[in-house]
Amino acid sequence: MDDVLLVRGVRPWGGAEADIRVEGGRITAVGAGLAAPEGARVIEGAGRIAIPGLVEAHTHLDKNMLGLPWYRNEVGPRLIDKIDNERLNKRRLGIEPGTQSMRQAVRSLAYGSTHIRSHVDVDTEHGMWGIEGVMATRDALRDVQFIELVAFPQSGLLVRPGTLELLDQALAMGAEVVGGLDPCSMDRDPKGHLDAVFGLSQKHGRPVDIHLHEPGEMGGFSMELIVERTRALGMAGRVVVSHAFCLGAPEMDGLIEAVAAAGIAIMTTGAPSRPVPPVAKLRRAGVVVCAGNDGIRDTWSPYGNGDMLERAMILGLRNNLRRDDEVEMALRVCTEGGAAAMGVEGYGLDVGCWADLVLLPAESVASLVVDRSADRMVIRRGRIVAENGVAVVGAA
């Protein structure tokens, strides 16, 4: 059996060397000198550090351009320029959501991401094209990687009549999360937008994840409306606000406390060119913080490779995290934070958790982030699913 193994001599989170026993895909023992279960595969860790699987808590699997000819970006500077350019050119450029999501998901897996939350465009021009494509990838990879879909109104919800019904349809088809986008600046009707989003959440019993790029006081106002609805509906632990640039503005301490009290999680990319939610302060306030690569190599931006260790580095650089304990915090955001925000069951390195592991050679947890070794072994529920940058998808 592939999901029975003994991982010998690894350092969980950089601590003392230990063996990890896995049975039925779950960790059944952690300690020194463990015996291998009968028929178990034995992996020699050789002092590698073991961390739980990386969690990509915010990306767009449906619209990367991996494997396509280089896209020469000549797009205008405004948000709406990027949104319109993408929607109008997606088919012409051959950005087929099924193919592209598979390319990115497999690459992410090779980097060690065992869990992905993907926003997927839903709009009146493409309908369920993106949802169907990413669902096909999700289903094909089910045994090796967890993928969940956010039905995401990238081009607006109320401003594009018909979109609400399409979101409803996507959720009925099985998209796991209700998405939203800039209630003021994009949809021009914050109350209407958020009532619609939370209404779908109530109807389908699904969590919510809202892109909030709005800066300063405008974003703060939208955040207040999200806090009010989260509290009124008892949705603590079921709402993520992505980007939340407004929390990087001055004098937002009161709002951060309100976000913490409401049980809203914050997703950050650590965007170097924007005000960003302050990771350490949010965590001190009790807010769950997760991270994602957002779009990689797409019509918006050429950057990004899907590696959540590179994202941890960027979080660290953006938040000026230099001490070893601070760099480790950045990595915890990219692992445990994502799992908590997404409500992943049985996540971690404790006995009873699913054996979703990444093993890397590194002197310390901080050096693991800084060096981002290509030599990674990725284990999902006790099976090796990637090694040395190559996913062994399908080799069950």
Place this chain on the structure above:
Amino acid sequence: MDDVLLVRGVRPWGGAEADIRVEGGRITAVGAGLAAPEGARVIEGAGRIAIPGLVEAHTHLDKNMLGLPWYRNEVGPRLIDKIDNERLNKRRLGIEPGTQSMRQAVRSLAYGSTHIRSHVDVDTEHGMWGIEGVMATRDALRDVQFIELVAFPQSGLLVRPGTLELLDQALAMGAEVVGGLDPCSMDRDPKGHLDAVFGLSQKHGRPVDIHLHEPGEMGGFSMELIVERTRALGMAGRVVVSHAFCLGAPEMDGLIEAVAAAGIAIMTTGAPSRPVPPVAKLRRAGVVVCAGNDGIRDTWSPYGNGDMLERAMILGLRNNLRRDDEVEMALRVCTEGGAAAMGVEGYGLDVGCWADLVLLPAESVASLVVDRSADRMVIRRGRIVAENGVAVVGAA
């Protein structure tokens, strides 16, 4: 002869495929179908992009910790915490400037940096220790890499009596550039500090490079004092201000114009956690902008690997450079900008320039920055000095 070669079928700056002929270490022809000079080595470019050698315009070769045991950073948050921690622990930690500068310089060369400007600590506790060590590396690598030293008062100049005399000594020994540091916040006497720095510059006939971390109006004031001295002494093209975080503050357009008019170059790391000089705006104003990795893996911060392509990516992320022409600008800062700021003679891909080249497989200049291929051939004055991430130092 090693410095006579024909590089066949490369794309200079991503343009049309061409051959590059090199004789006596210099480019003597660029064009299609060139004949190989007699006895020339022929390199098949196979469509690789050719760029001029990367220029690391600001680092600290003397105090990285490459190859030493992992340093657990528990240092306090203030600038002075980092300065004092480093000075007091440098010997204990085995940060030997000669050894460490060689490690970093060779690694930088493998990444494609043919030119390095290194600030080197000069203080009353270590005297010429750093200067002597980096000079040894500079001299040992002279045939494969250009290195110049900035005599740098990291622990303060006037606030630590005796330092001025040590800087004078370092310059007399052959350090190429006069360094300075935060005239207000560190040295508490901006006029005194800058008069001393520019005085040394006049005495030794050397250019100036001043670390200016001071934010906002304070930094703006120090910058004004630097502008005044640069103009009064006719030192256009001979002064670099490094970091210049103050230029990232609001309402600095007037100061940017003054910096441009004075012929002062600006060095930026694109620090994600700080206000930074706006690269595009500075270049539009006519300011020479260069970039550096600053300290890598040292007691200040664990980040950085010495790769100037990674630095170009960080510049791009920090300055929100997404279009292809913008990403190319980031790379020009890390090549031509550095050469201009350092006054490097014969730099570039034109006929007559020194044949300092990096060849990489890439679809476009932007993808070259985004992908940062490890497959790099580095040529210095017509000789291959690194290939596939390994410097062939000594194999003359």
